[in-house]
Amino acid sequence: MTAHVHNHAALTKNQALVFGELSKAEGPLSAYTILDQLRSEGFRAPLQVYRALDKLVEFGMVHRLESLNAFVACSHKDCEAHSAAAFAICEKCGQVTELSDAKLDDRLRELAEATGFALTKSVVELRGICADCKAA
Amino acid sequence: MTAHVHNHAALTKNQALVFGELSKAEGPLSAYTILDQLRSEGFRAPLQVYRALDKLVEFGMVHRLESLNAFVACSHKDCEAHSAAAFAICEKCGQVTELSDAKLDDRLRELAEATGFALTKSVVELRGICADCKAA
DNA sequence: TACGCAATGTTATCTTATAACATGACAGCA
DNA sequence: TGCTGTCATGTTATAAGATAACATTGCGTA
Ligand SMILES: [Zn+2]
Ligand SMILES: [Zn+2]
Ligand SMILES: [Zn+2]
Ligand SMILES: [Zn+2]
Numbered sequence: 001m002t003a004h005v006h007n008h009a010a011l012t013k014n015q016a017l018v019f020g021e022l023s024k025a026e027g028p029l030s031a032y033t034i035l036d037q038l039r040s041e042g043f044r045a046p047l048q049v050y051r052a053l054d055k056l057v058e059f060g061m062v063h064r065l066e067s068l069n070a071f072v073a074c075s076h077k078d079c080e081a082h083s084a085a086a087f088a089i090c091e092k093c094g095q096v097t098e099l100s101d102a103k104l105d106d107r108l109r110e111l112a113e114a115t116g117f118a119l120t121k122s123v124v125e126l127r128g129i130c131a132d133c134k135a136a
Numbered sequence: 137m138t139a140h141v142h143n144h145a146a147l148t149k150n151q152a153l154v155f156g157e158l159s160k161a162e163g164p165l166s167a168y169t170i171l172d173q174l175r176s177e178g179f180r181a182p183l184q185v186y187r188a189l190d191k192l193v194e195f196g197m198v199h200r201l202e203s204l205n206a207f208v209a210c211s212h213k214d215c216e217a218h219s220a221a222a223f224a225i226c227e228k229c230g231q232v233t234e235l236s237d238a239k240l241d242d243r244l245r246e247l248a249e250a251t252g253f254a255l256t257k258s259v260v261e262l263r264g265i266c267a268d269c270k271a272a
Numbered sequence: 273t274a275c276g277c278a279a280t281g282t283t284a285t286c287t288t289a290t291a292a293c294a295t296g297a298c299a300g301c302a
Numbered sequence: 303t304g305c306t307g308t309c310a311t312g313t314t315a316t317a318a319g320a321t322a323a324c325a326t327t328g329c330g331t332a
Contacts, residue, residue: 012310032287045313050289067202067259069288069319088253101247107240108262115233116267117224123203123261126244131252148279168318181282186320205288205319 011056017041018052019073022062027094028070065089065096067125072096084108084122090130097130147192153177154188155209158198163230164206201225201232203261208232220244220258226266233266 011019021034029037031049043049053071056062062071063085075098076082086099104124112119147155157170165173167185179185189207192198198207199221211234212218222235240260248255 014311030288046289047291047313048311051310066261086247088248088251090253091256097251097253099247099251101243104240104243104247107237107243108260111222111235111237111240112224112262112264115224115235116270117226117233117262118265118270119262120227120264121262123259123263124244125202125259126248126253126255126257127259128248128256129254134252134254150280166319182320183282183322184280187279 012052014043014048015052015055017043018049019056019061022056022071022073025073028065028068028072028096030068030070034071063087063098065125066123067127072098074098084124086124086126088126088128088130090133091127092129092133095130095132148188150179150184151188151191153179154185155192155197158192158207158209161209164201164204164208164232166204166206170207199223199234201261202259203263208234210234220260222260222262224262224264224266226269227263228265228269231266231268 017038018034021037022029031046031053034053035043035046035049038049053062053064057064057071060082061074063074064071065087068089072087074082074085082100084100084105086101086104088097088099090096105122108122108124109119111117153174154170157173158165167182167189170189171179171182171185174185189198189200193200193207196218197210199210200207201223204225208223210218210221218236220236220241222237222240224233224235226232241258244258244260245255247253
């Protein structure tokens with residue numbers, strides 16, 4: 001019984017290995033961290049990681065965090081395509097929370113339309129201190 | 137008569153040179169592009185650029201575009217501190233438009249508050265095709 | 273003058289990402 | 303069976319972005 005079910009064609013070996021590392025990680029991982037963790041599985045070069053990540057991002061199973069140059073597994077249980085994702089990134093503990101908010105999406109769409117901009121993808125990354133770290 | 141007026145302490149020589157390059161550029165510049173353009177002014181090493189950029193970003197005169205690893209001069213005439221900035225980045229021509237939107241800011245604040253997240257800074261970068269490129 | 277401090281200069285190194293080219297696996301078809 | 307296209311993979315080298323560590327300079331002030 002797997003925690004994730006996917007509509008995508010079955011993952012290739014490398015894609016599955018990379019996704020596995022991201023899934024069991026507590027927080028975001030850099031491509032090179034993933035590489036180091038997978039050396040025991042035979043990984044030798046960055047491209048093996050980057051190629052898998054490209055596909056996983058394309059499938060919507062992994063998100064890239066632009067402000068960290070790192071990657072996280074999508075937190076949605078079924079990994080189905082979701083419009084836009086926003087992320088809250090704690091600068092103290094590194095925890096990343098994936099947020100979905102229709103009002104935010106609407107506002108971004110309105111902003112784009114107002115200037116005739118054809119929106120392809122939105123990057124929303126909130127930086128700050130998470131509730132746990134604030135309390136501590 | 138300068139186009140920009142600043143409240144900040146006068147810029148240092150290096151800061152002024154870097155800000156000058158960004159101000160006269162059509163679009164965002166990478167740190168290394170700035171370095172190359174300032175070699176004739178005596179710049180030799182990346183740190184000379186990064187240190188100036190750090191200060192300019194701190195002053196609010198320059199913004200870093202996380203999804204491009206590049207920098208732009210703030211488009212506000214007086215460079216006064218503004219809450220949050222969003223950017224629309226054309227993936228065809230590279231043009232970047234700086235947007236300010238109170239409703240967007242409010243929504244981001246609400247989202248953060250709802251989860252007890254202490255917001256420090258928000259990164260909002262819209263990717264897509266600008267009106268000009270769409271028309272062409 | 274002597275001190276403190278910020279800016280600057282310099283070299284080396286680290287991290288992140290891609291180019292270029294070769295090989296392997298497999299499906300569809302002659 | 304052998305050919306061919308395509309996709310995943312492997313490998314080496316290099317490009318691009320960012321920082322560490324340390325030395326030096328310039329300047330205001332006690
Ligand atoms: Zn997601
Ligand atoms: Zn935290
Ligand atoms: Zn601005
Ligand atoms: Zn454009």
